[in-house]
Amino acid sequence: MIHRLSTTRLTWYSLAALIALLAAGMPLSLANKSVFTALNHENLFDWLGTSWQEAPLVTAWFTGLCLVAFILLVNGVCCCLTRQLAPAIKTKGSRQWLFLALHLLFLAVLVCHGLTLGLSKKSSQVTLFAGQTHKALGYEIKVNQVVFSDEIAILTAPKNHQRKMMVKERVGLDHNWAQLLVDPKKNQNDARTLYMLSPLRQDFFQATITEFVYDKKKGQPGITLNFTRNYFNLFFFSVYAVMILALAGFTVLTWKKPALGR
Amino acid sequence: MTLYIYYILFALCLAETCAALIRAKRLHLILLGARSLAGCFGCGLILVQAGRPPLFGPFEACCALTCITGVLALKFGFGLKNPRIFYTIAGAIATLMLALEWTSPMELNPDYYMYQNLWVKLFFMFRLLAVGFLAQASAQYLSGMGKGSDRAALWAGGRNTLLVGTCIYLSGEWSGSLWCLNWLGDSWQWSRGFFRASLLFLLVMAACHLPAPKKGVLNPVFKGISGALPGIFGLYMIFFY
Numbered sequence: 001m002i003h004r005l006s007t008t009r010l011t012w013y014s015l016a017a018l019i020a021l022l023a024a025g026m027p028l029s030l031a032n033k034s035v036f037t038a039l040n041h042e043n044l045f046d047w048l049g050t051s052w053q054e055a056p057l058v059t060a061w062f063t064g065l066c067l068v069a070f071i072l073l074v075n076g077v078c079c080c081l082t083r084q085l086a087p088a089i090k091t092k093g094s095r096q097w098l099f100l101a102l103h104l105l106f107l108a109v110l111v112c113h114g115l116t117l118g119l120s121k122k123s124s125q126v127t128l129f130a131g132q133t134h135k136a137l138g139y140e141i142k143v144n145q146v147v148f149s150d151e152i153a154i155l156t157a158p159k160n161h162q163r164k165m166m167v168k169e170r171v172g173l174d175h176n177w178a179q180l181l182v183d184p185k186k187n188q189n190d191a192r193t194l195y196m197l198s199p200l201r202q203d204f205f206q207a208t209i210t211e212f213v214y215d216k217k218k219g220q221p222g223i224t225l226n227f228t229r230n231y232f233n234l235f236f237f238s239v240y241a242v243m244i245l246a247l248a249g250f251t252v253l254t255w256k257k258p259a260l261g262r
Numbered sequence: 263m264t265l266y267i268y269y270i271l272f273a274l275c276l277a278e279t280c281a282a283l284i285r286a287k288r289l290h291l292i293l294l295g296a297r298s299l300a301g302c303f304g305c306g307l308i309l310v311q312a313g314r315p316p317l318f319g320p321f322e323a324c325c326a327l328t329c330i331t332g333v334l335a336l337k338f339g340f341g342l343k344n345p346r347i348f349y350t351i352a353g354a355i356a357t358l359m360l361a362l363e364w365t366s367p368m369e370l371n372p373d374y375y376m377y378q379n380l381w382v383k384l385f386f387m388f389r390l391l392a393v394g395f396l397a398q399a400s401a402q403y404l405s406g407m408g409k410g411s412d413r414a415a416l417w418a419g420g421r422n423t424l425l426v427g428t429c430i431y432l433s434g435e436w437s438g439s440l441w442c443l444n445w446l447g448d449s450w451q452w453s454r455g456f457f458r459a460s461l462l463f464l465l466v467m468a469a470c471h472l473p474a475p476k477k478g479v480l481n482p483v484f485k486g487i488s489g490a491l492p493g494i495f496g497l498y499m500i501f502f503y
Binding site: 196 | 425
């Protein structure tokens with residue numbers, strides 16, 4: 001059984017199925033924008049609870065994608081155990097070990113994707129103005145100050161014009177910022193400054209500014225925040241980087257004799 | 263100025279393909295060198311005008327890709343006994359790439375404010391560089407489908423270029439994941455961009471895991487098309503964003 005699960009034929013068919021499913025995902029995501037936006041903004045199991053009634057086709061597609069990815073994972077593990085480990089031990093060659101490591105690292109990246117998808121906690125698209133507080137993922141956040149130094153006209157323009165206006169000459173990454181206090185009752189003097197692309201991180205919790213907004217009635221700028229808690233980010237980025245290095249090493253070692261891994 | 267560079271590149275690539283086809287070896291090498299230099303000049307112009315390397319948009323991609331694929335074709339072609347088919351396909355891919363630009367604006371991409379961030383720059387730079395390598399691998403794999411004496415060298419060269427391109431591509435995706443984490447709070451999100459990026463990587467994986475037939479050898483057409491698909495899809499990603 002394990003031998004059957006470890007074949008290259010199964011790998012290729014799993015990959016072909018994944019390619020077909022991802023290709024189908026493109027028109028599907030265009031036709032069901034709100035369902036995919038919800039998948040990005042909500043916790044997975046909350047999303048599954050509602051999506052199978054609202055969008056059964058997307059839920060079936062999503063389930064199929066996860067299933068095929070799981071088959072690829074099982075195939076990868078079996079292949080490493082039955083076809084790659086023994087030759088590596090037998091020959092003690094660095095090429096074989098690197099080949100095995102490369103596959104194991106890819107499997108780790110695949111598992112990280114799954115864990116991120118299933119276990120990360122989210123509270124998304126929360127718009128706050130100076131002075132407001134919000135409770136998210138066990139933290140209480142207070143916005144002390146929001147400063148938008150660039151043209152306010154950029155924030156009040158329609159969304160499709162905004163992107164064209166947001167050029168380097170008119171918007172600076174460090175021109176606009178917000179000051180946040182995490183758990184204001186505990187740390188009164190521990191305010192942190194956030195910029196676009198420069199989020200607040202505390203343990204596994206992250207508060208990220210996704211955009212600046214402007215309230216015309218109040219006449220003041222605000223921020224839209226995504227709150228996330230993800231335990232695997234550091235591990236994911238480390239394993240991903242080592243996988244790239246392993247692939248580079250394997251390419252160099254097999255440059256003149258590319259029989260291994262074709 | 264950008265429009266002139268485009269027309270020069272197009273004329274050079276077209277002439278280079280014709281020269282390869284009619285076996286005008288010396289003329290072909292001159293034209294291949296000239297298009298690499300012209301692409302390099304285009305990249306330099308973008309660097310001077312925009313204060314950054316080519317990053318995004320078909321016009322910027324044209325300059326960077328003609329330069330990268332030109333240099334790679336020059337380097338690889340010298341090692342082949344009969345490089346005519348390889349040179350013709352490499353030239354045809356470059357010409358096709360430039361033809362795809364025809365419907366897009368011939369201008370530099372507006373300097374989006376996020377380009378100031380290092381990870382954003384690296385994401386786009388690595389992606390362009392990777393597609394250059396993958397396009398070169400496409401030329402190698404497609405020309406390896408023929409029965410010439412260079413097949414082994416073309417297969418081996420294609421495989422190496424494909425893997426180097428994949429390393430660069432994954433480095434770009436790594437930078438892009440960091441960009442996504444800093445912008446949206448997740449290292450990846452369900453989007454059209456994610457589907458496309460994953461598709462390209464899966465195509466590379468599929469090309470590297472072709473099932474061996476029960477009898478005989480692997481069909482060269484199957485192998486050639488599988489190896490060429492990542493580069494072709496990479497070009498589609500760049501020109502039909």
